[in-house]
Amino acid sequence: MRAETRSGLLLSTPYAVFLLCFSLFPIGFSLVLVLLEWDLVTAPSFAGLDNVRTLMGDARFWQAIVNTFVFLAIHLPLQIVIALGLAWALHRPLFLRSFWRATFFLPVVISGAAVTLLWSALYATDVGLLNEVLGQLGLGPVPWLTDPRIAMPAIAVMATWKNVGFYIVIYLAGLASIPRSCHEAIELEGATAWHAFRHVTLPLLKPQTLLVVTLSTIGGFQLFIEPYILTGGGPLRRTLSIVLYMYRNAFSYQKMGYAATLGVALALIIAAVLLIQRRVLGTAEEA
């Protein structure tokens, strides 16, 4: 065997074995698990399409889907507007420019568990910072996490606070790539700042907006630690997320087949939602 062939095989074999065990096998086995009933203690039994039928009629699963869309309906617009606004404000020579950027980015690097715990304290009804601020303004305490109508919006606000710094940096990169001449040309024509922003800057930032929408949507479908720590999925299951439900099925109810079925469904839903978003945003570009 040639020395190069031997080295190549030697250096890549650990990675090939890893891919086989922790990517290819799990992907294939997820489809097998869909057909099984298995508690990891007794031997697995073949269940046909029982898991799929259960899924179709599972009120909790559908509630988790609805919850995710409620989350996205609040989170996506909030995220885009705040990220775009702060990036636009930052995109000029300012005093302490890198300090502002680093400040907004700080929550991005902090563990979701710590951020969520911090917000459980901010949202606490009687000793929380938010209700303290409202109290100073003469407004009554809000039951942030115990009112079924408020809990998911509260989580969406927290997630925005956690992630928006990342999207500010993405928009800043986008703004930096727009040539100055574009702005100058439209200013010469006497357009207002808002007009210039609306008709020149915003369309040119389309790729960044697509990225923000894609990544935030994926993030929304992966909500786990936020409801796990803040609400346990309540009140009235209004913050139950798909991943939290999947975790419970595997860890608490020992239903591996059903948990894997939820995983497969989740992957398909994410793919479908992203495709639809691409379609919609793509045609908007041509209009």
Place this chain on the structure above:
Amino acid sequence: MRRAGFYIVLGAAAVAFLYPFLWMAGTSLKPPAEVGGLSFLPDSPTLENYRLMWVRAPFGRALLNSLLVATVITLSVLVLGSAAAYALARLRFPGRRILNALTVAVLLVPAQLTLIPTYTLIVELGWVDSYAALIVPFAFNAMAILILRQFFLQVPRSLMDAARLDGMGELRILFTVFWPLAAAPLATVGILTFMGAWNEVLWPLLVVRDEELMTLPQLLTVFSLGGGAGPRQLATKLAAAMVLVVPVVAAYAFLQRYFIESMASTGIKG
């Protein structure tokens, strides 16, 4: 005049991002009677909350576990990963094409799809409650391989030929010729990997039940769900969160440019 407006907006936003952290740090130092005020400064600061959380749950041990797990994963992703990336970029061997294709393909598969099957694998291997369960499934990272491979492809052929003429083996070429050139992508991969491993919480919650083996975010999560919601408990939980936050903020203070650039350049969020 217009500039002043920007500073007001940015200042208000900065308060919204920084004050919660200050308030957390301050509250963790407050006695129960003071918890809940608007001000973050404690009138009579105390370390009692830190003492309580330290004796109630093995946070010292969790800190060491997290350091160990994140360090080993990062080293593995950098060393073994760059060896694989080097082979995929610069060596000809059977199976290279398919390995390259698979590396791209697995990136498209959401982690939730493989979560449960991987968990059953770990259980069947008897790895529940072991460091192996926390480390091995993250020992390689397809994204890291892709980033490093992309960079290794650009290293001039002549450098490799010269090294080979000097009688260097492939590993020596990788570590003495390629690595010094690849400091930037290696740093990017290192920061992202360490951060991801340090912050991971769903996976440990599945495969570790023994408190002595829990990682810091996991123990913090378990700890935050126990106890009550009174002022003392709240302050104690915030003290526990500080153990997780302070090392990251300290590292971030020095390396923030690298953190931001790493994540922005690869489009990976922690």
